[in-house]
Amino acid sequence: MFVKINVASFLVALFVVLVEGSNVIESIVEDHEHSIGTQWAVLVAGSSDWYNYRHQADICHAYQLLKKGGLKDEHIIVFMYDDIAYNSENPRRGVIINNPHGQDVYKGVPKDYTGKYCNAQNFYGVILGNKSALTGGSGKVVNSGPNDHIFIYYADHGGPGVIDMPIEPSIYAKDLNEVLKKKHASRTYKKMVFYMEACDSGSMFDGLLEEGLNIYVTTASKPAEDSWATYCSFSGEPCLGECPPKGFNNTCLGDLFSVSWLENSDLHDRRVETLEKQYQRFQDAPEGSTRKSEAYRKLSEAISEREHVDKCVKYIGQILFGVKNGPEVLNIVRPAGQPLVDDWDCLKSFVKIFESHCGSLTRYGRKHVRGFANMCNAGIQRDQIDAAAKQTCSS
Known part of the structure; x- marks a missing residue:
């Protein structure tokens, strides 16, 4: 850019x-x-x-x-x-x-x-x-x-x-x-x-x-x-x-x-x-062989963590917007010249709510911040995402 x-x-x-x-x-x-x-x-x-x-x-x-x-x-x-x-x-x-x-x-x-x-x-x-x-x-x-x-x-x-x-x-x-x-x-x-x-x-x-x-x-x-x-x-x-x-x-x-x-x-x-x-x-x-094993272990853990974050965000989107519309809403990219989100405090709170129920968003998971921003832009309230995250990650 x-x-x-x-x-x-x-x-x-x-x-x-x-x-x-x-x-x-x-x-x-x-x-x-x-x-x-x-x-x-x-x-x-x-x-x-x-x-x-x-x-x-x-x-x-x-x-x-x-x-x-x-x-x-x-x-x-x-x-x-x-x-x-x-x-x-x-x-x-x-x-x-x-x-x-x-x-x-x-x-x-x-x-x-x-x-x-x-x-x-x-x-x-x-x-x-x-x-x-x-x-x-x-x-x-x-x-x-x-x-x-x-x-x-x-x-x-x-x-x-x-x-x-x-x-x-x-x-x-x-x-x-x-x-x-x-x-x-x-x-x-x-x-x-x-x-x-x-x-x-x-x-x-x-x-x-x-x-x-x-x-x-x-x-x-x-x-x-x-x-x-x-x-x-x-x-x-x-x-x-x-x-x-x-x-x-x-x-x-x-x-x-x-x-x-x-x-x-x-x-x-x-x-x-x-x-x-x-x-x-x-x-x-x-x-040495030990370092290679450790590298593979870290890779497996990383893959598992990424899958967990991806699935959690996907399911929260489906709960809030429906199975069909969820992925579409989460991936909306605003036109050039518009900020990512209208209410930045909302975005920060949504990330915290997600992490309180589903664990750390992780560096990899930062890519999903756009999805949380789109939830804010769509008018989702804090109690709604709290309930959706709890339903997704408490089981």
Whole structure:
């Protein structure tokens, strides 16, 4: 998904957070502005665990790119659970790579918000420059001014109107956009660039991101579309993309959207390449025995969990809308320009009600958030979904 806000001022702008020194804005000629403030970056890996290796690898690669471009650590804020580099399954202990032939991208990465401090509350606080909202971590925030540029890059799993963090709660589209509006209202940035890697990531902004905020957003997928991993190796399956080095089992080194723009930035002169040119480059990108037993066990559990979530949501839809109409209603995709749901509090409460009766929605189950949104849009009340979930999952 590609969203452009106030694009006239960006068409000839350099990728403001990835350029070097005084060249950062020399090509901006639309408004003849030739002076800038500080460049800030917020990098967020929203997952944990070995099988999600790629998200932290993407973020670490982005950090190295920013450092090469001249940004200082004091202006780069990193969110990552930090359980990959020294994971027992990592064949290169203390090292993270983002492609099969890549160098270590982990070295030197700031550990600003790790473990339980890698959460939504801290993410919002960092963007807003609100230190009083933080719990733990380095305490670094985007303490920006009216002439500053901000780059935010997020990589992880998502679903319609929601993206994950390693620690609950998740980030909902309405909440994120409210934070961006609040940041704009504080007049503490000049331009902002937001890259988002997640399934259904277009739904985080479609119909919600207001004009006039001077924010340029590019997402890995449309509002109802998957994003894809690459450089993957799973037992018994052909590699997805180029095979990772020996020892990298049951995981992926990167995400297709992310490695497209990261590797493009590695190879091309960032002082002359605009955001528009970079988008055009990657918008059509192509798509021991004990450990093996453990991998199969985890796979079987994952399949079972997915089947459970799918069946529960399906049956709840059938109870509420009928056997024939249930699937149709749950899968409705609103026209472009309309937000996922009219009442975001309703959506959040429906997810909580489901989880109270049927167990965790899980990262995989985030794809069903659209179904819960459609229940809200159809006027379903809390007592109705509570009864349907209880009937479905209490037996």
